[in-house]
Amino acid sequence: MRNFLLIGLLLVGVAWWPDAGSLRAAQPQSGRVGEQSVAARDFGQAIFSTLTRQYGRPHNLLSVRILFPKKPLTVQAGKLHLEVEKLTGGARTGRRSFRVGLFVDGQFLKTINVVGEVKAQATVTTPVRWLKPKEVVVGKDVTAMKVDVPSLTHDFILDSDDVIGKQVLRPLPPGQPIRKIMLDDPPIVHKGDRVMIEVRQGGLLVQAIGLAKAAGKSGDTIPVQNKSSGREVIGTILSAGLVEVGF
8 A cells, every 4th residue: 555655746746755763663674673764854854854844845846865875874773863954945946955954862872964955846837938128928828837946045936826917028039937026016107198197285185196107016206397387306106197295
């Protein structure tokens, strides 16, 4: 039954390990009385658990493959616990080194230098065509794609709803993940737009028609020319067509 379960997990591509603190409920024996083996799989379980506990994100499909040591280590029998020391490589993926402490029945035995290949995949939002700067993204411009990610704390955009309606800041090639810094809210006032200039002081409100001299989004400050006086002032965009100028 256990073999069928393992085969099923491999077929669906699920990376799953138990918690590192309970790795060995039943200790496999090394072949000698009073001894047990610590295999590559045990180190992989401990590293996987540590990474997911510290950096785990539900959308990342994480896997750990142990490159060294390949051969099982023999230690005394008892309740085995593997503890990964503070991670020095942060959340990055790829080939990494780990220091793993071996404990049996709560007693420290030794520290093992372990080398592993950490891989993570995520389903991200990517363009289906080249998107040029200042374009506003629409639904047909993007699709979902599974990609390898360089870090468990990447800033790739996962949900297409977080992309649609945004303005492109730099050229975005098709099939490449979109990062948050590549997009921004589109301007709600454009250069040359006719706007209402408001000046507030206490209960006093003065309004005038102006001409936007630059584009901007809500909260941006832009120069505005008063149509009546011809004077140019600096104001803050409150909404589309409305700019507030300090008194």
